[in-house]
Amino acid sequence: MEKKLGVYVCGGCGIGECVDKERLVRIAAEEYQVSVVKTSPAFCLEDVRLIKEDIEKEGVNAVVIAACSPRVNTDVFALPSATVERVNLREQVAWSHPPGHEETQSLANDALRIGIVRAQKTRPPTPFTEANERTVLVIGGGVAGMTAALGAARSSVKAILVEKTPRLGGFAARLWKQVPKHPPYRDLEEPGVDALIRETEAHPDIQVLTGAEVQTIAGQPGKFEVSIRRDGEVRSVTAGAVVLATGWRPFDATALERYGFGKSPNVVTNVTLEEMARTGKLTRPSDGKEVKTVAILQCDGSGDEANAQYSASVTYLVSLKHATYIRERCPDASVYVIYRDMQTPGMYEYFYKKVQEDPGVLFTRGTVKEVLPDAAGGLVVEVEGSPLGGGVRLAVDLLVLATGMVPVASESEGLNLAYLQGKGLPVSKYGFADSNFLCFPYETRRTGIYSAGCVRKPMDLTAAALDGSAAALKAIQAVEKSSAGAAVHPRVGDLSYPSFFLQQCTMCGRCSQECPFGAIELVPEKNTPFVVTNRCRRCGICMGACPVQIISFDDYTVDMVASMIKAVEIPEGDEEKPRILVLACENDAYPALDMAGINRLQLPASLRVIPVRCLGSVNAIMAADAFSRGFDGVLLLGCKSGDDYQCHFIKGSELLATRMENVRETLGRLMLEPERATVMDVEISGFDRLPDRLAEFVASIKAVGLNPMKGF
Amino acid sequence: MPSSVESHRGILVVGGGIAGITTAVEAAEAGYEVYIVEKNPYLGGRVAQLYKYFPKLCPPYCGLEINFQRIKKEPRVRFFTLAEVDKIEGRPGNFDVTITQRPRYVNDRCTACNACVAVCPVDRPNEFNFGMGTTKAIYLPHEMAFPMKYVIDDRACRLTECAKCVEACQYNAIDLTMQPRTFSLKVGAVVLATGWKPYDAARIDNLGFGKYPNVITNVMMERLAAPNGPTKGKILRPSDGKPVESAVFIQCAGSRDVNHLGYCSSICCLASLKEATYLRDQNPSAKAYVFYIDLRTPGTYEYFSQKVLSDQNVSIMKGKVAKIVEDPQTKQLTVEAEDILGAEKTTLTVDLVVLATGMASSLEGSKLGAGVTLDKDSFVVADASGEGIFAAGCARSPVDVATATQEGTAAALRAIETIQIAARR
Amino acid sequence: MVWVQWGLKERALGNSSIWLCHQCATCTAYCPRDAKPASLMAALRDYSISHYAVPGFLGQALGDPKYLPLLFALPTLIFLAVLAWLGHLTALPEGRIVYSRFLPILYIEAIFVAAMTLSGLAALGGGVRYWQAMSRQMGRNGHGPGQALVPTLLAILRHRKFRECEAHPVGIRETYKRHLHTTHLAVFYGFLGLVVTTTSVGIGIYAFGYLTPWPLWHPVKILGNVSGLAVIGALVVFGYRRIADKEQAGKSTYSDWLFLDILLLTTLTGFLSELFRLADLPGLAYPIYFIHLDFVFFLLVYIPYSKFAHVVYRTAAMLHAASET
Structure with missing residues (x-):
């Protein structure tokens, strides 16, 4: 079906006062020959009807709405029979730049160009619906x-x-x-x-x-x-x-030999004690004598790295339960619980209090220094670091080691x-x-x-x-x-999925290695990749990984991004008008830019923002292309990586960081300064410092000078 | 279908915090209709007021943003803000729910352009910031509020007597004659x-909250550290606005205590360690001291505690704080406590005291009586409550975010089970 | 508290804290577990008195109601024996009531000096045993009690510790703590006043031959009466508050009541003796005086074993604590 664009430039919420709407209308109509171009003081209100009429009567099937951020009015502008591109003239232009300024206008112009190009290049995806077993x-x-x-x-x-x-x-x-x-x-x-x-x-x-x-x-x-x-x-x-x-499996207690495990049969794990309680035999393993004194050692925390430290919140409850078993079975028994920090969160505190009230259960913070056999066939447990003061020596029949749970x-x-x-x-x-x-x-x-x-x-x-x-x-x-052929979280409902232009595939396998979800397999022997569609989360990391850029989605392609980059007008040789391409993660960095606007913080006017599904979907070649197009700098805004990663696709920002090495190499070959391409961690709530950080980057670009390749 | 076997596929979710939102989107994405009823003018609940989550020290809005995107894309989720449930009647598969929605005075035409705020003559205490700072009577609850619509506080606004905002609004979005409406849903x-709500720290009479300005609560600390908070993210002393050089965190302030909350809120130890990192991130010389009974770091949070405590300027002391004395001139606070492991009394003089107050159930004194069994602390006894009525997150017991999302997801399934079983009957 | 739970008796009893505690009950008010530490401390004090008592059996006897008749029997028998020997058991002295005619001061002094020397030694013995225990359990730093003596005594005279209880009152519990300082102060100085009165009377008699009874306007007499009234007043308040505050301060024990009652009855019988003497009712006056003497004996001679021993142990604890720093 042939594409027919409609461009709708909104003047509401201060956009009309900030930029010249007519300029934008002319760009759509003249530069891109869009036949349906309209303006309104507020498209989100009654005038959304105008757009709907154009879809019905004019056959418009690709709508470009230059108004507020795509993060708002999503429901109002959800137009079922057309693709919708949103151009953010409100939060990221009118609310974050001085009104009536030349640079503000050219920012708005470029934003519209990027939007129109995107609308031209996007195709409605065809879902994959062949996997529908429900069991x-x-x-x-x-x-x-x-x-x-x-x-x-x-x-x-x-x-x-x-x-x-x-x-x-x-x-x-x-x-x-x-x-x-x-x-x-x-x-x-x-x-x-x-x-x-x-x-x-x-x-x-x-x-x-x-x-x-x-x-x-x-x-x-x-x-x-x-x-x-x-x-x-x-x-x-x-x-x-x-x-x-x-x-889970019980933690291997043989690592706890220093507490006498394996040396004395009277040192048992909590799993064994549970078994003893269930079978009704709460006796001393060495000689079958009824247990009168029991120590429960809660080996947990930093003091005891040998154990599984992460299961303390369960094993503590088990220890309290075990203390109760022993006391219920033998009312004259004493139970000593040796612990570091009692982990009884929530309502379990009441259970702890109940056990504490039992005079036969004695708690002390501390660690076990040594466990030795005593003459009576029992054990002597020497506790140190107890607030009771001094060393505490406990003569017990049984020592229970509260071992952890290993998945x-x-x-x-x-x-x-x-x-x-x-x-x-x-x-x-x-x-x-x-x-x-x-x-x-x-x-x-x-x-x-x-x-x-x-x-x-x-x-x-x-x-x-x-x-x-x-x-x-x-x-x-x-x-x-x-x-339904739709993605699950986080791009839930997304019907697109990657396809491969295999004629150019080098069979390097990188896409299959980098996919965080294992969605790309290789054809045996041929080593050509294919996507196992429903495993795919639609992040586009494969698209960023492919060294020959043969992977694309129906509505998100290498060519689309390249064309959007090309759409930006690069002023020639004006030191005060650098152009910086910003590829921003749409999940966190892009909302942070919006947030700056909502707070009416001023952003540098030289940035041209293109949202991406994940920084991981950014291909090194895309960034390098920007420089050959005359951009003075490329800024990649994305989530934190590492152990405490914030990437919604787990690995995206981490992979991008390694790819940036290639970009810097490319820059070197082009005789450009590597710092022109920079990755910046931006948290969604980091909007307060964002303007300064962006301004600093612009200043650093100005300091190294304009891209000498401009105009080539 | 005769009404006696009538059953509905809809699910009512009471509360639009992280647990409720999770229940709603998870159920909707599995194909069920969901209604969220939220008391506040925005969704997001308590986590919206947090600066960061432990242990990743990541912003709660990262996850909320995704969830809001899911709601925006999912027509099966409908929500009512400023709304409360009056009563729930009926039986599994066929509940009749009566809801009252308070007037927002701002309709769906609001574009969030902010013109109204510029003309509003009335200030009100900023509840989102726990009373620190003010907003106008017409306000956006916060910049990430969802829905992004303004709201009028009718306890502060003079409504039609003033109406300056009505004039300022180009979009006819303000209606000062809006009335509460009551409606019912079948689910x-x-x-x-x-x-949950923060336990009232003023009831802990030996710790000086409400008496000394530099004694604050852990939730206030979240707002002080948040970039959209009253100090734009700078941790300043409330008494004089000076940067905080030292702070004492008092754990179990009103928790695990028969005189206050008898249970453990399970998150406060980690929250304080997290808040210590806020202070440390801002000020390389700042010192943080944590007084605790047991350092509760369930599961892998143990590693978070180890990481924070590897900072030389964060120290912990096992002991209960006996009292706090304020220097009337400097407003410095002297904290007296017993250091149990050192077996001696210890005193510390600091700029700020943060009380790790616990989480009290929002259902305390609730009218949601019928069919819901509450324990003595007003938490829902899940499997004792009426069939077809479930609880998730802090309505069940005080929990962290990871558990709230877990329970939200689980509750979504339990609700679906109910609907399916009722439909087959 | 935990020591007691764990049965670490020596450690608990050898700690100065149990006697440094002035039962302000703040701990009980704030205890998150409702464990009533104040009551535990009180019980520990009771226990430590009998634990350190010399000889031990007297410590036991004072703590157990069943020995009460026996304890009263001792002074009663002594005084009866003296009276029998004087012949006053069969015939009361004629004429104006003069107690020294009934039981000459010299006899009383002799009995009391002898008994109190013994009890003084016993008290000293108990104090020393406690001091040694403290030194064992809490360590010593080489300082003797000497340096700390004056400040400690001053602290006692000023009742500084009780003031601390008052310094941070807690809500409704305020009434309980506010009275502690004033009431104890009244008993303390009232009792001191009575001691001064008795001493002055002794000095008056022996040094100046100034025979009893002295006229009511005499300053020493006034001091005695005022002190007596102060003690009675304070004791009534104490008794009332013990009942009223039992939720906050913890339940009172046998030894609490015994001490309170003996002190009250001693003072009351003293006043009654005075009143009956003034009313010239020999039939009532002499028996009451006899009972009064019994109580005085009980009170003073059993000092090391009753709750009154706190004068010894608390002073020791305060001295120990003060000499540590």
Whole structure:
């Protein structure tokens, strides 16, 4: 279908007072031969009707609205039968630049040019809708897994539950009691796992496969090809999404030999104590004597790096529970709890208080210096650093080591993904599935695969059940979106996906390596890339990675960005009018620029801002091109990278930073100063310092002088 | 369909903070209609008032922005600001909810051009900044407010008696005769994500809040450090506006305390460590001291605490603060506490004292009575509450953001389960 | 508190804090766990008195109501024996009521000097044992109590510590703490006044032959009466507040009440003796005087074992604390 543009220049909110609208109208009409160009004092109000009329009557199908930021009035300007490009004349021009100034006008002119070019180049995407299996595969039959399977089934989505052991229940089935979860949060409760097992096994929409393991998972959301081995037989199933709930393993206590573990049978782990309580044998392992004095050592925190430090909030509760077990079983027993910082957040504080009130449970902060056998067959535990003062020596029958919880590594078991990038979920430096874990805890780096329960982070049964529900929801969502060919978070609903102009592919494989989501595979032997569409999050990092720029989306292409860069008018040889290309991450940096405008902070007029999906989608060649086009500097505004990355696509800004090395090299070859291309971390709330930081960059460009390649 | 088996696919989410927003977008993206009812004139809740999140020290608006984009793109999410739920009646699959929406006095025509503020003659205390500073009676709650629409505070505005803003508005966006409206919705399930409020620090009578200007609360510290706060992000002493050189953070100020909040708010230790970094980032010579009972750093937050404490200028002391004395001239504060590990009394004289006050349930004294079981601290007892009514985030118990988003997502599924089960009946 | 929980008796009892505490109950008011540390401290003080008592069994006896008759029996028997020997058991002295005719001052002095020497030694013994325990548990820095003596005594005379309790009152608990300073001050100086009165009377008799009873207008007599009234007044307040404030200050123990009652009854019987003497009612006056003497004996001789021992232990603790710094 032929493209017909309509350009709408708004004069409201101070735009009319700041820039000459007629100039903008002329640019659209004369430079770009747009036949439908209109102005209004406020297009967002009644006059949106004008745009709608043009779409209906004039056949306009690509609308350029030069008004406020695309971040506002999204609903007003959502016009179903046309593509809509927004040119930000309000926040980033009128509100952040002096009115009536020549440079302000040329900024507005260029912004409109960029918008028109973008509208010309964009194509409505055709969604991929061939993967629409709805069944959810749940791996792991513990509380998290069972809750996930039930959550899907109750929500009218079928589930297959694969459990490695012969029966469901997971670790919860090995518990004697669980910590209080109901007011007044003082008394231990039944784990209640039997009822959950019964419901799971009875649900007609859940297929339970115990004694089974997932052998491989290939494919994508909406169409995961899963092979499951059970009783020596391998069966194939198709699943729409996967919940990984493989749980945890106890920390290997052999590393805690210095507390006597392995040396005396009377030094046991909390897992063993749970077992002792459940089987009713709270006796001294060495001689079967009833235990009268027990020390529980909470090995946690910086003082004890040998243990899994991140599970203290669960293991503390377990220790309090164990103290209660012992006191309930033997009312004349004494329990000593040696700890660093009591981790009983939330309502668990009431449980702690309850245990504290028991005169038979004695707490002290401190560390264990030494554990030695005593003459009576017990142990002497020497505690140091106690506020009780001096060294404290405890003669006990049993020492319980509160060992930590280690997540089952998905790389080595459970998932077995047939992905080029590896078998498991990529993990953060702490060993848990990598994600933006604060805001979007379930968004792993393997689209359609969600982790839940203790494999995601250490948690108690209540939290594991919630986690199972949450992961099931994400799985249902993945199924819904995949069948519509739409992206999931964070570009939810995006129908575009990358395509490759393979004739020019050098088969370097970089796209498949750099994709943070493992969405690009290589054809075996030929090594040509292809996108596994529903794994794709549409960030465009592959587009930035490709050294020959053969990757593009329907509505986001290398050519489009290059043309937008070209659209900017470069003044020749005016020292006061440098031109700086700003490629800004649309998630954080772009809103920060808006925020500066809302606060009426002044931005340098020499910047030409092009929003990008992610800094990772910026190709080194794009930046280098800008210099050959005569730009004096290129500024890349994006999110923080590193361990505490803020990139919505995890790796984007980090990858860009390495690519910038190439850009600087290119600059060197062009005899240009490398500092002309700079990456800047911009947080969304960093708008206050942004004007100064930008002005500094402009000043530094002015200091090195104009780009000598101008006009070539 | 006869009304006795009528069921609805909609989900009511009470509260538009991080937990409520998460519930709403997650449910909507799975294909369900959602209504958010929010008391404030904007969505975002408490996290909108935070400068940074621990442990990544990243801005909450980064995640909120994404979520707002999701709402903007998702027609299945509808929201009502300045609205509160009067009552919830009915049963799973078929709830009747009555909602009252207070007048905003500014309609959807508002373009956020700011012309009204320039002419408004009335100031009001800035609630968003916990009373530090003022705004005009017509105001934008904050620059990242969603929806980006102005609002009039009718406790301050003289309404039709003044009407200067009406004249100034070119877009006919102001209607000073707007009245409260009550309406009802039919939904299949309800998620309470009503969140929390800071515990009233003035009730802790030995720590001087409300008496000494340089004793502030942790939430006030967030606003002091935020670039859109009352001091434009500079941490200054309230008494004289001088940069803060030293600060004491008092943990469990009114928490884990039978006289105040009996529970632990679970985030305050980390929040104080985080706020210590705010101070340290601004001032290379500043010193921060944290008095605590137990340093609670659940999960991998342990590593955050290790990182902050590796700074020589951030020190922690185990002990409860007994009292604070103000020097009437300098307004410096002397904090007296017992250092338990050092087994001695310790005193420190500092510029600023930050009370790590806990999170109290917003449901305290709520009229959302029917079908909702609250514990003695006014948190929702989730599985004891009526079938089809769920809770997420700080409506359930005091939690951090990661847990609130987890529970929000989980509550979305539980609501969907309810709807599906009711539909099959 | 934690020491007690852990059963570390020596450490708890050898600490000066238990006696430095003046029971302002701020700790109980603010305790986040509702653990009532003030009550614990009070109990520890009771316990430490009997723990350090010389001889130990007297310490036990004062802490247990069942030994109360026995404890009263001792002075009663002594005085009865003297009266029997004087023949006053069968016939009261004739004429104007003069108590020294009933029981000559010399006899009383002799009994009291003898008994109080013993009890003084016992008190000293207890104090020394406590001091040694403190030195053991808390360490010593080489300073003796000498340097700290004067400031400590001044602090006691000024009741400085009680003032500190008053310095940071807490809401509704204010009433409890405000009275502590004034009331204890009244008892303290009232009791001192009575001691001065008694001493002056002794000096009057032996040095100047100035025989009792002295006229009511006599300054020493006035001092005695005013002091007595101050003590009674303060004790009534104490008693009332112990009941009224039991939520805040913690429940009162047997030894609290015993000490309070004995002190009150001693003063009351003293006044009654005076009143009955003035009213010229020998049938009432002499028995009351007898009872009065009993109480005085109880009060003074059992000092090291009753709550009155706080004069020894608290002073020791304050001295120890002061000599540490």
